[in-house]
Amino acid sequence: MEAQFTSPLLNNGQTCFLGTRILAPKSRYEEVVDAFTAFAGSLQVGVTSSPDTQIGPMATARQRERVESYISQGKNAGARITVGGNRPHDLDAGFFVEPTVFADVDNRAAIAQEEIFGPVLSVISYQDDEHAIQLANDSEFGLGGTVWTSDPERGAALARRVHTGTIGINRYIPDPAAPFGGVKNSGLGSELGPEGLASYQETQTIYL
Incomplete structure (x- = not known):
């Protein structure tokens, strides 16, 4: 279960293949939102030299400003922040952003459609499998994704319909x-x- 939470926040959200757009079934939507909210809120934000740190800084001041601009866009679009959204009050030096979870996200919003490269998660509700596939494929990007399920065969069938170059079932570990x-x-x-x-490779064709 821990991998399900950590896969969207590897390297403080600054990784190309992270699943920061989380699709949750409508029947369990609040349960999923609450789980990610509790997880994000429990993470220790701090300097990378500390063994207790789980979320470190953004790479540059410019990147932190970019992440904060997306957080503002998310709020302006009507999404609801359940945790985070600010700079940590106890860290004066460094380019830190609190792990942030958005609920009630429209899949067409900038925070769902664009690559933020920061610790910002968007939880989006879906009705059924067909709706989930539609939402997953409604993106200009297609590097990676994951399917989380207790039925791996069903998960693999769904994964084949997601238009990405790579996808994992209950994990994401590049091989x-x-x-x-x-x-x-x-x-x-x-x-x-x-x-x-x-x-x-440079190929050569020989005709005999």
Whole structure:
């Protein structure tokens, strides 16, 4: 269960393949929101030299300002902050942003559609599997994703319908032996695996 919470916040949200757009079934929506809210609120924000730190700073002051601008956009779009949304009051030095969870997010809002690269999560409600697939594919990006389920076979069937270059079932751990790359506006080509070597190869055709 811990992986389900940590996969959206690796490297303080500054990782390309994170699942920061969380789709939750309408029947359990508040339960999911409460779980992520409690988790984000429990994280220790601090300097990276401390072994107790779980969320470190943004890479630059400019990046923190960018993340904060998205938080403002989310609020202005009508989404509800359940935890975070500010700079930590006890950290004067460093580019810190509190882990932030948004509920009641419209899938077309900027915080759901654009890459924030910060500790900001958007929880979006879906009606059924078809609606979830529609929402998942309604994005300009397609690098990675995850499906969380107690039925791995059903999860794999859903994963095949999500338009991403990579996707995990109940986890997301890139495999060096498999190609890693995205679709749509998420990068060009692939790396890793035998497919990732193709762009470095020079082929010759011999006709006899």
